[in-house]
Amino acid sequence: MPERFENDAGTITEVKPQKKLKRPRLYRVLLHNDDYTTREFVVHVLQTVFHLGEQDAIRIMLHVHHNGIGVAGVFTREVAETKIQRVEHLAREHEFPLRLTMEPEEQEDA
Numbered sequence: 001m002p003e004r005f006e007n008d009a010g011t012i013t014e015v016k017p018q019k020k021l022k023r024p025r026l027y028r029v030l031l032h033n034d035d036y037t038t039r040e041f042v043v044h045v046l047q048t049v050f051h052l053g054e055q056d057a058i059r060i061m062l063h064v065h066h067n068g069i070g071v072a073g074v075f076t077r078e079v080a081e082t083k084i085q086r087v088e089h090l091a092r093e094h095e096f097p098l099r100l101t102m103e104p105e106e107q108e109d110a
């Protein structure tokens with residue numbers, strides 16, 4: 001609802017309410033295991049596209065290798081989509097079937 005102000009001359013000014021600044025929804029980028037993509041390639045992707053250090057990249061790669069799935073990172077929708085596209089492109093170039101998906105994080109209210 002607009003707020004209305006009236007000055008002494010009777011002029012009415014309506015002020016649009018500020019839109020609540022909502023935090024953007026965040027998405028987990030999930031890395032899926034397969035039998036053909038090399039461990040080195042997965043670590044390379046995690047370091048170059050997801051900017052992880054070598055130790056974290058190895059840890060996440062091994063987690064996915066052993067559990068079938070793991071989180072490569074959490075991003076806004078556009079950033080998550082772009083990273084997935086970059087990895088898909090790189091994987092295709094190397095003829096690896098590496099697969100990534102994304103899912104929304106549950107939104108905290110307030």
Ligand code: TYC
Nearest residue numbers: 032033034037038039064065
């Ligand atoms: N399982 C693969 C192998 O043994 C390694 C791998 C890890 C592949 C993680 C994909 O997301 C992945 N070479």
